[in-house]
Amino acid sequence: MEEFSLYVLDITMNSVRAGADKIDVTLDDRDGILTFTVADNGCGMTKEQLRRLTDPFFTTRKTRGVGLGVPFLKMLAEQTGGDVRVTSVTAEESPENHGTTLTATFGSDHIDFIPMGDLADTFVTLIQGNPDVDFTFTHRVRNGEVRLSCPELRQILGEGVPLSSFEVLEWIRKYLAEGYAELEK
Amino acid sequence: MKSIEELMAIKERMQNKVSLRNSADDDIRVVVGMATCGIAAGARPVLNAFVEGVNEAGLSDRVMVTQTGCIGICQYEPVVEVYEKDKEKVTYVKMNAEKAKEVIERHLKGGTPVAEYTIGAATK
Numbered sequence: 001m002e003e004f005s006l007y008v009l010d011i012t013m014n015s016v017r018a019g020a021d022k023i024d025v026t027l028d029d030r031d032g033i034l035t036f037t038v039a040d041n042g043c044g045m046t047k048e049q050l051r052r053l054t055d056p057f058f059t060t061r062k063t064r065g066v067g068l069g070v071p072f073l074k075m076l077a078e079q080t081g082g083d084v085r086v087t088s089v090t091a092e093e094s095p096e097n098h099g100t101t102l103t104a105t106f107g108s109d110h111i112d113f114i115p116m117g118d119l120a121d122t123f124v125t126l127i128q129g130n131p132d133v134d135f136t137f138t139h140r141v142r143n144g145e146v147r148l149s150c151p152e153l154r155q156i157l158g159e160g161v162p163l164s165s166f167e168v169l170e171w172i173r174k175y176l177a178e179g180y181a182e183l184e185k
Numbered sequence: 186m187k188s189i190e191e192l193m194a195i196k197e198r199m200q201n202k203v204s205l206r207n208s209a210d211d212d213i214r215v216v217v218g219m220a221t222c223g224i225a226a227g228a229r230p231v232l233n234a235f236v237e238g239v240n241e242a243g244l245s246d247r248v249m250v251t252q253t254g255c256i257g258i259c260q261y262e263p264v265v266e267v268y269e270k271d272k273e274k275v276t277y278v279k280m281n282a283e284k285a286k287e288v289i290e291r292h293l294k295g296g297t298p299v300a301e302y303t304i305g306a307a308t309k
Contacts, residue, residue: 069221153192166237
């Protein structure tokens with residue numbers, strides 16, 4: 001994948017598929033170190049699943065026998081001097097407090113790092129496909145941050161207006177674009 | 186900052202609309218594969234082209250655009266499936282935003298699947 005925003009989309013989809021209804025996505029890009037965190041309240045992974053997470057020939061899905069999402073991310077992290085760490089608690093271990101947190105670090109000034117790409121597009125895509133998930137997106141850089149909270153949007157819009165409505169998605173796209181334009185100043 | 190007033194205005198407009206319809210009215214469902222295989226092959230712009238195009242074509246009342254995981258034919262990604270009531274599923278393969286526009290025009294609007302982009306044509 002040629003844009004970092006596509007990794008963000010791919011990895012966050014894992015949380016969706018783990019049945020999470022609350023997913024916090026954070027990017028912290030300061031002083032040449034990019035930290036990408038996805039914290040969810042999904043079903044979690046067992047010790048065995050965690051151990052084999054970066055093995056491309058291990059997957060829980062039935063439609064194909066390979067899982068490249070996390071191995072791709074790990075490769076990019078390691079070739080830029082960073083790493084990927086995952087902690088997880090399964091619903092069996094803790095019915096009240098389960099989920100997975102993935103933290104990946106990258107050298108964002110490293111020659112092998114890739115363009116950030118269109119993060120707004122990634123966030124809009126996630127909301128379009130999963131309008132009922134409580135996503136929070138935070139992108140921190142040296143001089144400020146861009147933040148979007150789906151629970152807050154839902155509070156303003158009320159129950160009757162899904163976040164996947166075209167007009168809402170367009171509003172979100174413009175809101176994020178304005179946020180990023182503000183950081184460029 | 187993008188104003189909260191604008192969001193409130195959307196709410197006002199939408200609430201009137203929403204009450205008139207429910208999801209059972211969707212007679213066409215467009216499903217875009219968004220697993221690693223799809224995303225790496227370019228599914229995100231394809232999904233966006235459908236979301237925007239369906240709205241522009243005024244089809245939002247009867248076409249729903251959704252996402253799914255790996256469909257199992259990774260070598261043909263981006264894959265888009267079109268489900269229509271009482272009709273056979275149509276599977277489009279190796280899609281891009283341009284092809285999506287054509288599918289909206291000729292299939293979703295015009296009612297005739299774009300045969301050359303289907304999996305049947307690709308495997309010949």
